[in-house]
Amino acid sequence: MTGILTPSFHVYYSKQLNQLPHSIKIDTWRCLTSRKHPLSLEQASSIHPEVEDLLNKMVENYIKQKERQKMKPITSDCENLLRKENEELCISKQVLEKKIEELLDLQEQYKSCEVAMTRSLEESSGKVTQLSDLITFFKSIISDTKKAIASAEKSIDLLENKCRHQEDIISAKDRKIIALVDQILSKMEHSDVTIELEIYSSTHERKLWAKRHSESEHDLET
Template sequence: MASQPHFNDHYKSLLDQLPPSMKKDVWLRLTNRKNRPLSEEQVRGIHPDIEEFLTREVDRYFNKKNRQKIKIEANAIPEGSSTLFRLDGFEKQLEERELHVQQRENNIKKTIEAQVAEERKHLKDEYDALKSRLESEYNNCMVDMKQKTYSFKHQLESQHNSRLAELEKQYKSHISALDKANAVKDKEIGKLSSTISQLKNEKRDIKKTADSVCKDLEDIIFTKDLKIIALNDRVIFSNPSAGRDGTIEPNTFISFHDAEYWTRKREDAKSNLNIRKKYTFRKPV
């Protein structure tokens, strides 16, 4: 079933002048014609062929109505038949002329379409040739770029390998020099360690000797102190009025202050040789 005509409102003024049957006929002729038929979507829109077709149909419709009116009026008068006959002849001439004009228009359209098709073909050939040339240039460019890329890559790899070999050689040279330096340092460290060990042993021996000497000296000093104390005690015993020597620690302390005084002197004598020389103590310092 054919679709109902539904033209765009843009053609309302023309459509209002046609009866529904002609509107439908226009719709069918536009969508079913042999040359460049329009789709239903195109007919619903705005297209120059639609306006041209509708205008022509409106003119034909009104011409037909006018002819019918003239025929009716001509049949009503005696001279009308001859006039109508001449009018029919004139209309046939007009129709033939219109048909001739339409054929000429069709020929012109066909000529234009042929020229357009030829020009389109010419443009397409030029486009294809240009496309082929550009593709060829592109391919050549890609090949050239690949070759240059490969050459550049090979050059970079060669430079990299050369630089790597040079760095490796320098690295091995530095490692060898470091190994030699470390060997020399190890020898020096060994010598220093031996010297330090020897010095430590000598220091230990010296300290041991010094401790022994100090012990002997302490014993001698303490023996001397005991002799001095014994001699002082004998002097005091034989002559009590002679008085006590203040540098000799007494046998007994007469006061707490006196005991504290000699305790402090004993402690100071441990680090002060002058006190140790000046004072005589009853116990080893």
């Protein structure tokens, strides 16, 4: 009974046995010697294909188990990281959804502003066209006015020249009249002042002769 419980593997399997703990060695030995169709102690202690296959499986399973144990803390850390990242992603998702809603609202506002701006531009374009037409009209009026002013200035210059010419003529005639009056007066000084003139140099002279004529008639009556 003691031989059945105590593993007695062949030295050939030292490589596999060195990788296994004592408890697994015992379990492997029991499996070989106590199963439904067990190996004899001699077979289990010798180089046997079933012994080699089972030991290889035990080594493979043990290595996998160790890897799993090593991976557990890593997996736990990964799960925590993933959980945190998931929470952060959820928060980021909510923030992004709010931003998307805000952007959609801004887009609607932009569309409304765009429509209003388009209408305003259309109205402004019409007003600009009207102003452009008015400017063109006023420019034509200004051009015509400038031409009329230039023509009026020429006419004024001509009239001024004519006025100066007329003034020169009047001045010359005045000088001639004054000379004639001087001649008449000088002749009257040497002639009878009671003789009425046929031609008067002025209205004053005519009135003077009328007064003298009236006075002479009055003297004759007295």
